[in-house]
Amino acid sequence: MTMKSSTRQVDGVTIVDLSGRITLGEGSVILRETVRDLLSKGQKKILLNLGDVNYIDSSGIGELVSAYTTAKNQGGDLKLLHLTKKVHDLLQITKLYTVFDVKEDEAAAVKSFSK
Amino acid sequence: MSADHVSYTLDSTLETVNNAEETAGRMAAEAGFDDEEIMKISMAVREAAVNAVLHGNAYDPSKKVTLAFERTARDFVIIIRDQGKGLDPGKIPDPLAPDNLLKTSGRGIFLIRSFMDVVEIHPSQTGTELRMIKHVHGNPADSKEAPQ
Numbered sequence: 001m002t003m004k005s006s007t008r009q010v011d012g013v014t015i016v017d018l019s020g021r022i023t024l025g026e027g028s029v030i031l032r033e034t035v036r037d038l039l040s041k042g043q044k045k046i047l048l049n050l051g052d053v054n055y056i057d058s059s060g061i062g063e064l065v066s067a068y069t070t071a072k073n074q075g076g077d078l079k080l081l082h083l084t085k086k087v088h089d090l091l092q093i094t095k096l097y098t099v100f101d102v103k104e105d106e107a108a109a110v111k112s113f114s115k
Numbered sequence: 116m117s118a119d120h121v122s123y124t125l126d127s128t129l130e131t132v133n134n135a136e137e138t139a140g141r142m143a144a145e146a147g148f149d150d151e152e153i154m155k156i157s158m159a160v161r162e163a164a165v166n167a168v169l170h171g172n173a174y175d176p177s178k179k180v181t182l183a184f185e186r187t188a189r190d191f192v193i194i195i196r197d198q199g200k201g202l203d204p205g206k207i208p209d210p211l212a213p214d215n216l217l218k219t220s221g222r223g224i225f226l227i228r229s230f231m232d233v234v235e236i237h238p239s240q241t242g243t244e245l246r247m248i249k250h251v252h253g254n255p256a257d258s259k260e261a262p263q
Contacts, residue, residue, distance in 0.1 A: 024165055025129050058162055058226055062219035069217055086154070093229050094222055095211050 003027035003053075005034045013045045013110045014038050015081075019052035022060030031060070035067040035078070044076025045113040049106070051082030056090060068100060077101075081109050122183035127172035127197075135182050136161035139193065142184050146191050147252060155230035156191070156249055162223040163195045163245050171197030171243055191249045201238035 003020035016034055021027050038046055048067070056064075064080075071078035079101040083091065091097040103109035123138070125131040139160035143153045164180065172178035178198040185192040208215050210222045228234045233248035 023161075024132060024169070057158065057165070058220070058222040059165065061222055065217055066219045069219075090226075094225070095216060099216060 003030050005030050010110050013047055013113050014043045015047045015049055017049045021055040022053055023057045024059035028059050028063040031063045039074050046071055046078045047081050047109050049081045050087055053087055054084060056087050077113060079103055079109060081106060119186040125180045125182060127168045127174050127178050127180060131168055131180055132161060132164040135164035146186055159227045159230040159247055160193055162227050166223050167195050167197035171199030189251055191251060193247045196242055196244045198242040201240060202243040203238060204236045
């Protein structure tokens with residue numbers, strides 16, 4: 001039920017592999033702290049892999065928006081990778097699909113970050 | 116389907132939010148909804164519970180959340196009440212407005228309206244009652260209130 005997060009580096013991009021639920025409480029807190037920690041360490045090219053995120057609520061959506069705007073405000077960039085159908089549909093109905101840069105292929109996503 | 120009613124009085128905690136979601140999912144499954152509809156119902160109830168616990172009762176341990184389910188031949192009805200100040204439906208911002216797209220909150224009621232067939236908000240000085248209806252399979256759906 002809870003969310004797990006792990007990070008890895010690929011060509012200067014930090015890929016955050018998330019799994020579980022991003023919801024009010026622990027899931028949202030883990031995402032927030034992970035992104036803030038990366039930005040504080042100067043890792044400003046962030047790719048959130050949501051392939052194993054099977055559930056997200058409005059708090060989780062808000063946390064994704066917060067992560068995106070925080071990264072942008074610090075001169076970084078944050079993109080999304082491998083959306084599940086549920087998350088894809090949620091971003092569609094909330095019109096956030098056009099806000100986020102959503103990628104389907106990891107290698108292409110990594111290359112898409114400016115050098 | 117015969118009429119069936121059950122209600123719970125819950126604390127204003129995060130655990131209540133999770134319990135409400137799980138209970139809604141279980142009861143929606145028992146009512147015969149498919150997986151997609153169960154997800155929508157349970158998520159709508161989760162969002163309503165978040166509103167009640169977080170925004171309505173503000174985690175106040177002296178305030179309770181009432182969650183009720185009613186199954187009729189036509190409808191699956193869910194009512195959530197809090198003991199907060201009362202939510203003014205007229206003051207709920209449109210989360211799809213360009214100025215609001217990047218706000219980090221304010222999407223709960225919108226998602227509830229997206230997932231349920233009928234949504235009614237009844238604020239009062241003693242709290243807010245949120246009434247949600249999902250029509251049961253095979254019955255003609257009434258017009259959707261407050262479409263998004």
